[in-house]
Structure formats: C-alpha cells, structure tokens
Amino acid sequence: MSDQKFREGGRLITLRDVVQRVIGEYGSSVFEGVFLKALQNNDLTLASNSNEGKVLVEIWDELVRFSFYDQSEEGSLGECFEWLLSFFAEENMGRGGRFFTPSGIVSLMVKILDPKPGEKIYDPACGAGEFLVEAVNHVRRTSSDGGLFVLGRDMSPSLAFVAKMNVLIHGVVENCIEVKSVLSGDGYSTKISGHFDLALANPPFSLRNWDGGGASEFLRYGIPPQASADFAFIQNLLFSLNDKGRAAIIVPMGVLFRGGSEKAIREKMLKEHNVEAVISIPSMSFYGTAISANILFLRSRCVSDEVLFIDASSFFIRSQRLNRLDVDAVERLCRLYSSRKNIDGVAKCVSMAELEVNDWDLTVSKYVVPVSSVSKESLASLSEQQARLEQELSFLQQEMKRLLGSLED
Structure with missing residues (x-):
C-alpha cells in the first residue's frame, strides 16, 4: 500500500494510517473485504500522483461518518459510495x-x-x-x-x-x-x-x-x-x-x-x-x-x-x-x-x-423550434429562458475568443 504523506491537523500522516484507523475503529468485514482490497491493489495508482491523492484522504474522512456494522450486502455499500461521489x-x-x-x-x-x-x-x-x-x-x-x-x-x-x-x-x-x-x-x-x-x-x-x-x-x-x-x-x-x-x-x-x-x-x-x-x-x-x-x-x-x-x-x-x-x-x-x-x-x-x-x-x-406561447408564459419562465440564452451567448463568445487565440498560437 502506498506510503504517500498528507497533512492532518498540522502533522504528517500516510494513507496507510488513515485506512487502518477507519478499519480498526469503524470497520466491518464487508468494509474491510471491499475497501482494503481496493487500496491494496492500487499502489502504483496512489504513488503516481500525490497532489490528487489528497482527495482519497477526504473520501476516507467522509466514510468514517457512516456505520458499516449492519452492511452485509454489496448493494447498500455501493449506494453509499455513489451518494458520496455525488456529494463531492x-x-x-x-x-x-x-x-x-x-x-x-x-x-x-x-x-x-x-x-x-x-x-x-x-x-x-x-x-x-x-x-x-x-x-x-x-x-x-x-x-x-x-x-x-x-x-x-x-x-x-x-x-x-x-x-x-x-x-x-x-x-x-x-x-x-x-x-x-x-x-x-x-x-x-x-x-x-x-x-x-x-x-x-x-x-x-x-x-x-x-x-x-x-x-x-x-x-x-x-x-x-x-x-x-x-x-x-x-x-x-x-x-x-x-x-x-x-x-x-x-x-x-x-x-x-x-x-x-x-x-x-x-x-x-x-x-x-x-x-x-x-x-x-x-x-x-x-x-x-x-x-x-x-x-x-x-x-x-x-x-x-x-x-x-x-x-x-x-x-x-x-x-x-x-x-x-x-x-x-x-x-x-x-x-x-x-x-x-x-x-x-x-x-x-x-x-x-x-x-x-x-x-x-x-x-x-x-431543427427543433420551441412552440410559441409567450402570452401564456409566466415572468419567471421568461426570465429563466433569458438567463439560459445569455449563458449560451457567453459560451459562444468564449468559443470565439478561444478560436481566435488558437489562430494566434
């Protein structure tokens, strides 16, 4: 397992420390069998990009908030992990x-x-x-x-x-x-x-x-x-x-x-x-x-x-x-x-x-033209459409600047 070092509360720790702490204090057999196995199979991945590896410590810190004692099936653990990814x-x-x-x-x-x-x-x-x-x-x-x-x-x-x-x-x-x-x-x-x-x-x-x-x-x-x-x-x-x-x-x-x-x-x-x-x-x-x-x-x-x-x-x-x-x-x-x-x-x-x-x-x-219904639309809806069109205009302006910049390169 990688020995990358990160800072926590002003002191250096390794990812190994974080994993062992989570498993030791909060882990169940499902937790250990799945997460620890994943880490053990990814030494090269972890060691090759230490800056982005900080995200992994954040993930583990979030995981310790959950109780895994009652997790006996992969499905519930998977749902937890998906929620965590969407949260981040x-x-x-x-x-x-x-x-x-x-x-x-x-x-x-x-x-x-x-x-x-x-x-x-x-x-x-x-x-x-x-x-x-x-x-x-x-x-x-x-x-x-x-x-x-x-x-x-x-x-x-x-x-x-x-x-x-x-x-x-x-x-x-x-x-x-x-x-x-x-x-x-x-x-x-x-x-x-x-x-x-x-x-x-x-x-x-x-x-x-x-x-x-x-x-x-x-x-x-x-x-x-x-x-x-x-x-x-x-x-x-x-x-x-x-x-x-x-x-x-x-x-x-x-x-x-x-x-x-x-x-x-x-x-x-x-x-x-x-x-x-x-x-x-x-x-x-x-x-x-x-x-x-x-x-x-x-x-x-x-x-x-x-x-x-x-x-x-x-x-x-x-x-x-x-x-x-x-x-x-x-x-x-x-x-x-x-x-x-x-x-x-x-x-x-x-x-x-x-x-x-x-x-x-x-x-x-x-090719798909919105049906005209201005008279029936609320002010909030029209304001929403205006905001969307302004965002699209901003994007097109950025595209133009980028293309002009590439021509100058």
Whole structure:
C-alpha cells in the first residue's frame, strides 16, 4: 500500500494510517473485504500522483461518518459510495466537478443503449466509473444471464483509483480500469479498435494542447485542432465499436457547429451514417460547468438515414444549483427516443438533405423550434429562458475568443 504523506491537523500522516484507523475503529468485514482490497491493489495508482491523492484522504474522512456494522450486502455499500461521489461532485462544482456525471443523465444514456448480457462496454474517460457501474446494474436488473465485459480508462491516477473502488464495490472485476491517456493511442489497435458492443463517455470539454502524435489509429476521419480534443474523443469512441456497436458521448455546443477540420469530421460521420441522434441538455445540468451540453448517440451504421433531434430542456426539474432528470423523465425520454416521432417544440427527425443544406450543423435549436406561447408564459419562465440564452451567448463568445487565440498560437 502506498506510503504517500498528507497533512492532518498540522502533522504528517500516510494513507496507510488513515485506512487502518477507519478499519480498526469503524470497520466491518464487508468494509474491510471491499475497501482494503481496493487500496491494496492500487499502489502504483496512489504513488503516481500525490497532489490528487489528497482527495482519497477526504473520501476516507467522509466514510468514517457512516456505520458499516449492519452492511452485509454489496448493494447498500455501493449506494453509499455513489451518494458520496455525488456529494463531492456537488460540493466541488466550481472546480473539477467533471469527474462525476449526474445520475439521471447516466441512466438516460445507459437505458437508451440498453446493454445486453455478454456484451463488451468501453469508457475512454471513465472518471469515477459511473457509466460502467450503471451499465452492469442495468444488465442485472433486466436479465439473469451473465454480465458485461468492462473496460474503463482515465488519464488521472486518482480518478482511476476512485473508479476501481466503485466497480469493485459493485461486484465488477477490479482490473478493468486502466490509468492511460486514450488520446495517445497506446494499445488502441490491439485492445480497442472494433472490439466493443457499446461505449459511453463524458470526456473533458474542449481539451487544449492534447497529444495527437500517436492517435492515428483512431483519427480516421481527420485530425482535430490542437485547441480542442472533442473530436479526438468522439473518434476514439466511435472506432472502438464492432459492426453493430452503439455509443453515447457528452459534448459541448461547439462540437455541433464549429467549422474547419471539425466540420469535415462531422460531415464524414453523417455521410457514413454514424450519427443516430442528438439530445440537447439545458445549462446548469452538469457538475463543474454552467454551459449547455449535448449527448451524441452514435452507431457503426445507423438503420435510419435520418438524425433524431430532441430538446430535453422541458424534461428537467429546474433548480438554481443543478437541474435534474428524475426516473419518470428518463422513461419518457427513452420512449420518445424509441418512437422517433416528430413533436413540435420537442423532437424532429431530419434528413441528410436538410442537414447538408444547413452545412452539416447539428445544433438542436436549428431543427427543433420551441412552440410559441409567450402570452401564456409566466415572468419567471421568461426570465429563466433569458438567463439560459445569455449563458449560451457567453459560451459562444468564449468559443470565439478561444478560436481566435488558437489562430494566434
């Protein structure tokens, strides 16, 4: 076990001290058998990034507040750990909240992809491992036959540690999480390319100065600009799929309309029938960012030659801190996705011809126009819409500054 040192009350302690204290004073057999095993299997992970390792001490300090004496099943322990992750994500929304995706959005993406027993699932930016865990739980809820083959990667050692602990608590083989920068392309052709039935990801938005030197194995539609790695993550995900594979990835607004090499990649994806649907998510719905985002649903080859666009803003429960999707909203969105019906102000299927006329722009608001009901709307609702539009304008202005800056570099 790592002997990394941290400060507590002015004195240096090691992670070993923290773990032994928790187990000795508060631990049950379940606690020791699961958490201690996770730590013992992650020496290299812990030792490789001491600054981020401080988060682990915070996790253990939070865990000691709970009683584990009556915990005899993995399920209850898993629920506790999931709550803890969401707690940390909300408490740190302004700094690094990306590591954990809200549960409603995770549930929506997994339910639409509908994992089956025996399938293989991949997440190239797995963060805390929530997509992988939810996919496994989905299979357990819907079938009694077997499980999933799971592979998650993350460039952050401390996040990989959290993911390893998360999957282990939920009864998934613990060596399925790797510390690796997927954009380097290391091992892609032998271990990733064409191997997976489904893939999900919430990668960092518009990562700058990314290393694309070894990524030629999956940058088959083109090389994205150094100012934004969004389409590198998208292609890494897309080309991990087998012939019948499907995928979902969370992306920022700019992915849908930016020009240059990104437009060329987007056009190829559409012409090759890789894009099945785009769902827009309102602002204030993700940890760590107030901007709007979107979910791209991809396939190796779509059955339909139309792309489904859904504006999901009306499905979210509004909140000043974080908008949420509840269980009922997830079910309604899944039914809407499956039906592929045109509904004014909510959903529309768009042909390739119309997409070409619109210069291969995938912005949902270009195709799904809100139903006009100004006279019936309350002042609070209008104010909310104005705030959302102002946030989107601010995001577009930031995108323009970033693109101008990249031209000057």
